[in-house]
Amino acid sequence: MLELKGLTRRFGATTAVDGVELVVPDGQMVGIIGRSGAGKSTLLRMINRLETPSSGRILSGGRDVTALSGRGLREWRRDCAMVFQQFNLVQRLDVLTNVLIGRLAWQRGWRRLMVLLAARFTAEERAMALAALDRFGLAETALQRAETLSGGQQQRVAICRALLQKPRFLLADEPIASLDPRNAQLVMDALRDVNRRDGLTVLVNLHHLDTAREYCDRIVAMQAGRVVFDDAPGALTPERVRAIYGISEQEFAAEAEARRRAAAAPARLAVA
Amino acid sequence: MSGAIASGEAAYQAALRQRRRATLLGFALLALCLLASARVSEAYPATLLAGLPRIGEYFSRILPALRWDSLLAGTETEGSLAFWMYRLDSWAWLLLETANMAALATLMGAGAGLLLAFPAARNLGAGTLAYQLSRRLLEAMRTVPEIVFALILVWAFGVGPLAGILAIALHTAGACGKLFAEAIENTGLGAWAGVRSAGGSWAQACRFAVLPQVAPNLLSYALLRFEINLRSASVIGFVGAGGIGEELYKVISFNYYEEISAILLLIILAVCAIDLLSERLRHRVIGALA
Ligand SMILES: Nc1ncnc2c1ncn2[C@@H]1O[C@H](COP(=O)(O)OP(=O)(O)OP(=O)(O)O)[C@@H](O)[C@H]1O
Ligand SMILES: [Mg+2]
Numbered sequence: 001m002l003e004l005k006g007l008t009r010r011f012g013a014t015t016a017v018d019g020v021e022l023v024v025p026d027g028q029m030v031g032i033i034g035r036s037g038a039g040k041s042t043l044l045r046m047i048n049r050l051e052t053p054s055s056g057r058i059l060s061g062g063r064d065v066t067a068l069s070g071r072g073l074r075e076w077r078r079d080c081a082m083v084f085q086q087f088n089l090v091q092r093l094d095v096l097t098n099v100l101i102g103r104l105a106w107q108r109g110w111r112r113l114m115v116l117l118a119a120r121f122t123a124e125e126r127a128m129a130l131a132a133l134d135r136f137g138l139a140e141t142a143l144q145r146a147e148t149l150s151g152g153q154q155q156r157v158a159i160c161r162a163l164l165q166k167p168r169f170l171l172a173d174e175p176i177a178s179l180d181p182r183n184a185q186l187v188m189d190a191l192r193d194v195n196r197r198d199g200l201t202v203l204v205n206l207h208h209l210d211t212a213r214e215y216c217d218r219i220v221a222m223q224a225g226r227v228v229f230d231d232a233p234g235a236l237t238p239e240r241v242r243a244i245y246g247i248s249e250q251e252f253a254a255e256a257e258a259r260r261r262a263a264a265a266p267a268r269l270a271v272a
Numbered sequence: 273m274s275g276a277i278a279s280g281e282a283a284y285q286a287a288l289r290q291r292r293r294a295t296l297l298g299f300a301l302l303a304l305c306l307l308a309s310a311r312v313s314e315a316y317p318a319t320l321l322a323g324l325p326r327i328g329e330y331f332s333r334i335l336p337a338l339r340w341d342s343l344l345a346g347t348e349t350e351g352s353l354a355f356w357m358y359r360l361d362s363w364a365w366l367l368l369e370t371a372n373m374a375a376l377a378t379l380m381g382a383g384a385g386l387l388l389a390f391p392a393a394r395n396l397g398a399g400t401l402a403y404q405l406s407r408r409l410l411e412a413m414r415t416v417p418e419i420v421f422a423l424i425l426v427w428a429f430g431v432g433p434l435a436g437i438l439a440i441a442l443h444t445a446g447a448c449g450k451l452f453a454e455a456i457e458n459t460g461l462g463a464w465a466g467v468r469s470a471g472g473s474w475a476q477a478c479r480f481a482v483l484p485q486v487a488p489n490l491l492s493y494a495l496l497r498f499e500i501n502l503r504s505a506s507v508i509g510f511v512g513a514g515g516i517g518e519e520l521y522k523v524i525s526f527n528y529y530e531e532i533s534a535i536l537l538l539i540i541l542a543v544c545a546i547d548l549l550s551e552r553l554r555h556r557v558i559g560a561l562a
Contacts, residue, residue, distance in 0.1 A: 048469050050465060050468065050469055074471040074472070074473060075471060076471075077468070077469055077470065077471040078470065078471035081469070081470065082466075082469035082470075084462070084465065084466065084469075086462055087462075087466075088462040088463055088465050088466030088469075089463065089466060090463040090466070090467075090480060090481055090484055090485065091463070091485065092484045092485055092487075093480070093484045097480075101466070101467055101470055101472065101480055102470050104467065104470060104471065104472040104473075104476045104480070105470060105471025105472060115476075116475060116476060116479055119479075119480070158466070161466075161470065162470070165470055165471065
């Protein structure tokens, strides 16, 4: 169980996340929606502790993880894997090594040194990585550089990396915002599979309300850093959307689509 | 409408005049500074004119007395190439030692520079103490000239190539470390966040998220540095720090004129050859890794 108590993050004068209270039971798939700047990314990054909370607490199974540091912090991060909008793979490394990065926090003693100096992982770990890649139809790409893969493939590699951490939570920050609809579906299916088959608790930031309704057990809507809706997908009717955001669902979708294009354009340039 | 155009044009002309004035003033200041510094350092045109012919004279002295008819004769015949280069075997050996010094120094220096570049890169957040320490250390190693390091090290370790290697390595670490840190600062932090979010330590993130991204750049810098170090290694022997420089210093101070030109020619040939080789290698490295 993941509990957020009065979680707040300020950047100077702006309060990105404002006193968020949330209890997520194990095994749930939660969709977090909100317009640009609502604080969705900051919230997930705080749970992984990439961002330090200004105030409030994060509890996992009753244990306070807000003030962890050093090895304790690294082990907490290992337990709540992250997936990013821009995939955040090491572009010049091969796919297999990218997936094996999920094993870094597990290394102990002289093995840790071997991995640091020579990037030598054990045969079991390589087998784990290959099995994960195979599960998402990527086994053939194992020795290719990450930069040679399409966006959808890269995002599934990122999910493999997350799985190798053997985490309890998976935090996905707009995992499909840079992808075309077909790849978006593949990635969302992968997340659902991870939730159902591996029993991971999944928190996923989304722009598309339809996607959130289709895939999630529960939807949390944010506006200006606050949670303004927290209920089953069925309760998020078009009327509720208008009441929360002051715009129609079509306008909300158009905004999301515009942002997807803006995010995808630089990626295409980088490939060309 | 036309009023707007006219006033816009006037503003443009005014801005142009202003810029021209600033440029002129800049040039005037520069000229003044040049004159003042020439005066202070006693670089007078008269001295320059008086000294120029003597450079020519020196060159005519060190030139070998080669004769066409006996050019390819043995070591015993005056005027032959073999007579000019009569100690080619030991000079070639010294040249090899010099190249070896440069290679070792580059390897050691670039390695040390790499280790210091990670804490010295602003974007990796190594902590203020580590950042300041590594920055200052790199600065110190970079600003002290190799020859000064060599003097100190010859005093400590005695005459020989070890002192030269260490001296060049120290300077290389400073110079490479700064360039490496800048290359690191220019890489995106996406992969860094990826590794850190997975529970990777700072060192692991350096190794897995940063090093692969900057490696081609760093390798190319290091090879460039090798070319520079070869030139340094050829003269660092002047203070007893090994290599062909020691021999060069000896023949210069004893005024063995023909041997000076022989050694200089060999050094130039070696440096050119290695420059060419290393440049091709560098381009291949960039092509293969980029
Ligand atoms: N590092 C930062 N420094 C300053 N302000 C920040 C920083 N990160 C986020 N913010 C601000 O915090 C607010 C919330 O940002 P956040 O990225 O969490 O929103 P989001 O819901 O993820 O939006 P988007 O859909 O655009 O990704 C925004 O106003 C943003 O400008
Ligand atoms: Mg965001």
